[in-house]
Amino acid sequence: xxxxxxxxxxxxxxxxxxxxxxxxxxxxxxxxxxxxxxxxxxxxxxxxxxxxxxxxxxxxxxxxxxxxxxxxxxxxxxxxxxxxxxxxxxxxxxxxxxxxxxxxxxxxxxxxxxxxxxxxxxxxxxxxxxxxxxxxxxxxxxxxxxxxxxxxxxxxxxxxxxxxxxxxxxxxxxxxxxxxxxxxxxxxxxxxxxxxxxxxxxxxxxxxxxxxxxxxxxxxxxxxxxxxxxxxxxxxxxxxxxxxxxxxxxxxxxxxxxxxxxxxxxxxxxxxxxxxxxxxxxxxxxxxxxxxxxxxxxxxxxxxxxxxxxxxxxxxxxxxxxxxxxxxxxxxxxxxxxxxxxxxxxxxxxxxxxxxxxxxxxxxxxxxxxxxxxxxxxxxxxxxxxxxxxxxxxxxxxxxxxxxxxxxxx
Ligand SMILES: *Cc1c(COP(=O)(O)O)cnc(C)c1O
Ligand SMILES: [Zn+2]
Numbered sequence: 001x002x003x004x005x006x007x008x009x010x011x012x013x014x015x016x017x018x019x020x021x022x023x024x025x026x027x028x029x030x031x032x033x034x035x036x037x038x039x040x041x042x043x044x045x046x047x048x049x050x051x052x053x054x055x056x057x058x059x060x061x062x063x064x065x066x067x068x069x070x071x072x073x074x075x076x077x078x079x080x081x082x083x084x085x086x087x088x089x090x091x092x093x094x095x096x097x098x099x100x101x102x103x104x105x106x107x108x109x110x111x112x113x114x115x116x117x118x119x120x121x122x123x124x125x126x127x128x129x130x131x132x133x134x135x136x137x138x139x140x141x142x143x144x145x146x147x148x149x150x151x152x153x154x155x156x157x158x159x160x161x162x163x164x165x166x167x168x169x170x171x172x173x174x175x176x177x178x179x180x181x182x183x184x185x186x187x188x189x190x191x192x193x194x195x196x197x198x199x200x201x202x203x204x205x206x207x208x209x210x211x212x213x214x215x216x217x218x219x220x221x222x223x224x225x226x227x228x229x230x231x232x233x234x235x236x237x238x239x240x241x242x243x244x245x246x247x248x249x250x251x252x253x254x255x256x257x258x259x260x261x262x263x264x265x266x267x268x269x270x271x272x273x274x275x276x277x278x279x280x281x282x283x284x285x286x287x288x289x290x291x292x293x294x295x296x297x298x299x300x301x302x303x304x305x306x307x308x309x310x311x312x313x314x315x316x317x318x319x320x321x322x323x324x325x326x327x328x329x330x331x332x333x334x335x336x337x338x339x340x341x342x343x344x345x346x347x348x349x350x351x352x353x354x355x356x357x358x359x360x361x362x363x364x365x366x367x368x369x370x371x372x373x374x375x376x377x378x379x380x381x382x383x384x385x386x387x388x389x390x391x392x393x394x395x396x397x398x399x400x401x402x403x404x405x406x407x408x409x410x
Contacts, residue, residue, distance in 0.1 A: 001045070002041075002045065002063070003062050003063070003067065003068060003069060003070045004037075004062060004063060004064075004065055004066060004067055004068045005037045005038040005039075005041050005042045005045070005063050005064070006020050006035060006036075006037055006038075006065075006066045006067075006068060007020075007036050007037050007038045008020060008035075008036055009024055009033040009034065009035060009036070009209050010033065010034055010036050011027035011029060011031050011033055011034075012031060012032070012034055012312065013027065013029055013030075013031035013311075014027060014029045014031065016028065016029070018033060020035070020066060020068075020126075021126065022126065023126050023127070023128065023201060024208075024209065025202050025207050025208060026207055032206035032207070032209065032212075032308060032309050032312070033209040034209060034212070034249070035066050035209055035210065035212075035213050037063075037064060037253075039253075039256055039257065042063050042064065042257065043257060043258075045063065046063050048224075048228060048259050051224065056079075056080035057075060057077055057078060057079040057080055058078055058079025058080065058114055058117065058118070058214065058217035058220075058221070059073060059075060059079070060079075060080065061217055061220050064220070064253065065118055065213055065214075065217075066118065066122050066209075066210050066213050067118065067121045067122055067125055068125060069125060072121050072122075072124045072125040073117075073121050074117060074120050074121045074124060074146055074149050074150040075117055075121075076107035076113065076117070076145075076146070076149065077107065078106045078107055078113040078114055078117045079106065079114060079117075079217055079221065080221060081101060081102050081103055081105050081106060081221070082101075082102050082105065083099050083100070083101050083102075083221070083222060083225040083226070083374070084099065084100050084101075084102055084343075084345070085097075085098070085099055086098045086099065086100050086339075086342075086343050086345075088342040088343055089338070089339060089342045089343050089355065092338075092342060093355075093358060093359045093362055094362055094369070095358055095362050095367060095371070095373050096369075096370060097231075097370070097371065097372040097373065098358070098373050098375070099231070099372070099373065099374045099375070100343075100345065100347075100351075100374075100375050100376075100377050101218060101221070101222055101374055101375070101376050101377065102345065102347070102377050103218070103351075103376065103377055103378050103379060104347060104348065104351075104377055104379055104380030104381065104382075105380070107142075107145070108138070108141050108142045108145060108169065109138075109379055109380040109382065109383045110138040110141075110142065110301070110348070110378055110379035110380070110383065111215065111218065111243065111376070111378045111379065112138045112139045112141070112142035112143075112379075113142045113146070114214040114215050114217055114218065115139070115142070115143075115211035115212070115214040115215050115242065116139070116142035116143045116145070116146040116147075116211070116214070117146055117214055118210050118211065118213050118214030118217075119143070119146075119203060119208060119210045119211040119213075119214060120143065120146040120147055120149075120150050120152065121150070122208075122210040122213075123147075123150070123152060123201060123203070123208070123210075124150045124151075124152060128152055128201040129152060129153065130152065130153040130154070130155070130198075130200050130201065131143070131147060131152060131153070131154050131155070131200060131201040131202070131203040132154065132155040132156070132157075132191050132194055132195055132198075132200040132201070132202060132203065133154070133155075133156060133157075133191060133202070133203040133204050133205075134156075134157050134158070134184050134187030134188040134190070134191045134204055135156055135157070135158045135162070135166075135184065135187070136158065136159065136162055136184050136239070136300050136301055136303055136304070137158055137162035137163045137165075137166030137167070137300055137301070138163075138166055138300075138301050138379060138383070139205070140156040140158050140162075140166060140170050140175075140177075141165075141166040141169035141170055141173075143156070143203055144156055144169065144170040144173035144174075144175035144177075145169060145173045147173070147175065148173040148174055148175070153175075153176075154173070154175040154176070154203075155175065155176040155178075155191075155194065155200065156170045156175050156176070156177050156178070157177075157178045157179075157180055157187040157190050157191050157194075158170070158177070158178075158179060158180070158184075158187055159179070159180060159181075159182060159183055159184060159186070159187060160179040160180065160181050162179075162300060163300055163383060163384060165383055165385075166383070167179070178190070183295065183303070183305060184303065184304060184305075185291075185305055185306065188204060191204060192204075204308075205240040205242055205304075205307070205308060205309070206240065206242060206307075206308045206309045207308070211242060212242050212245055212246045212249065213246070214246075215242050215243045215245075215246035215247075216246035216247065216249045216250040216253075217246075217250070218243060218246065218247055218250070218376065219234075219246060219247035219248070219249070219250025219251050219254075220250045220254065222234065222247070222374055223250070223251065223254050223259070223260050226372075228254075228259055228260050229260070230251065230260050230262065230263075230264065230265050231265050231371075231372040231373060231374045232265055232266065232367075232368075232371035232372050232373065233265055233266045233267075233268060233322075233358075233361075233367055233371060233372075233373045233374070234247060234265045234266075234267055234268070234373075234374045234375075234376070235267075235268040235270055235354040235357055235358060235373070235374070235375045235376065236267070236268065236269060236270065236354065236376045236378075237270050237271075237299065237301065237302050237350035237351060237353050237354055237376065237378055238269035238270060238271055238278055238302060238307075238313060238324075239271075239301055239302035239303065239304035239307070239350075240304050240307045240308070240309065241269065241278065241304075241307050241309050241310065241312065241313035242309065243376065243378065244267060244269055244313050244316055244317075245309055245312045245313055245316060247267065247316075248264075248267060248316035248319075248320070251264050251265070252264070264319075264320045265320065265374070266320050266321050266322040266323070267316050267317055267320045267322035268317075268322050268323055268324065268325065268354075268357060268361070269282070269313055269317060269322070269323075269324040269325075270302075270324075270325055270326075270327060270353045270354045270356075270357045271302055271324065271325075271326050271327070271353075272295075272297030272299050272302055272303070272326065272327060272328070272329065272332075272353065273297075273326045273327060273328040273329070274294075274295055274296045274297050274328075274329070275292050275295035275296065275297050275302065275303050275304065275305060276292065276324075276326035277289035277290060277291070277292040277304075277305060277306060277307070277310065278307070278310060278313055278314065278317075278324050279324040279325060279326045280292075281310065281314055281324075282314060282317060282323065282324035283324070286314070287311055287314055287315070288310050288311050288314070289306060289307065289310040289314070290306070291305050291306040292305040292306065293305070297329055298329050298332070298333070298349055298384075298387055299329070299332060299348070299349040299350040299353055300350075300384075301348070301350045301378060301379065302350050302353070323361070323366065325357045325360065325361065327353040327356045327357055327360075329349070331353075331356045332349045332350075332352045332353045332356060333349060333352070333387055333388070335352040335353075335355050335356045335359075336348075336349055336351075336352035336381065336387065336388065337388060339352060339355060340381075345377070345381075346380070346381035346382065347377040347379075347380070347381050348377065348378060348379035348380060348381050348383060348384055349384060349387055350377075350378050350379060351375070351376065351377030351378050351379065352377075354375040354376060354377070355375055358373055358375060
């Protein structure tokens with residue numbers, strides 16, 4: 001059995017093609033490159049049913065992934081995260097069929113591990129010895145750790161106020177770590193220079209073509225977990241937008257394989273009110289976004305003032321009759337606590353933003369009664385220990401909680 005049916009890289013802007021056996025970054029026209037496959041061969045060699053007996057990781061879809069030799073797979077068991085029904089929360093927002101794809105359960109605690117697993121594996125396959133990337137924290141943590149497993153050196157630059165836990169993950173991997181007093185866009189400029197001066201492999205968002213292939217497995221899994229029936233709406237907390245582009249790519253690929261039928265789900269990009277370039281562009285019906293000045297949000301993973309793949313994100317939204325919506329930080333934190341209380345799931349603020357969005361879109365009637373809705377929780381709440389502020393009663397030693405709270409006990 002052939003491990004992958006990868007064919008070539010292509011440019012979604014100018015249609016130029018490239019070889020997947022060589023190292024490529026952006027197209028000569030400046031656009032990100034996408035991966036294509038030999039669809040006829042996949043159709044002949046792979047059936048949906050074949051998946052039933054495979055391992056519960058994203059590598060179950062290896063024919064649709066770019067790694068050609070299974071010996072190059074660098075895995076920590078990522079993928080096949082649960083798709084959980086959220087009945088109590090759903091009732092609270094009048095969305096009966098509400099599901100959460102929980103990416104808090106992958107190695108490194110965010111879905112970034114998917115992009116890192118496939119991106120680092122392919123980097124290993126094409127002979128990369130040293131990579132560099134800017135990050136808001138979670139991607140850097142995932143790439144540094146997967147690179148460590150692959151024996152690839154990495155250089156990571158992150159904003160000084162990226163979550164400390166991500167800084168520690170990167171440092172513990174043995175990567176070269178630098179902090180910058182600025183945003184991910186500033187880190188990006190420093191990395192771009194380092195890449196040029198030292199001939200490093202640039203693993204920045206969408207500057208290498210394979211991270212998106214890892215992220216697309218979220219879309220493959222949602223379809224498989226729903227029994228190859230697509231939901232009506234999928235919401236995604238959008239920073240660089242790779243996850244959304246990936247899910248869109250996955251669903252189109254499944255359609256071309258004939259594994260799913262009908263209309264694609266309406267894709268919704270959820271952003272933070274103080275960093276919403278995609279939302280602004282969508283509201284103005286533009287095909288590209290503008291740099292968002294002085295962006296800030298506690299949902300660190302979506303603090304991306306200008307995404308390289310913005311035109312692909314907007315295209316995915318337009319093509320599926322989706323929308324884009326901005327959510328303020330306060331509402332995210334309130335929703336995060338509500339989800340813990342109602343469903344016992346402690347999710348990240350980025351993930352919580354998608355549930356606020358569902359609430360708003362249901363209120364406005366954009367989400368209709370009876371529709372099936374899937375929200376992506378992109379990471380574990382425990383990676384953001386300080387977003388929840390609580391006051392806890394302090395007891396004297398040997399105090400009796402029962403006596404103090406008798407009124408509360410039936
Ligand atoms: C990176 C990140 C996002 C945004 O992902 P993109 O695919 O780059 O848009 C969302 N949530 C979390 C927790 C992240 O780390
Ligand atoms: Zn091009």
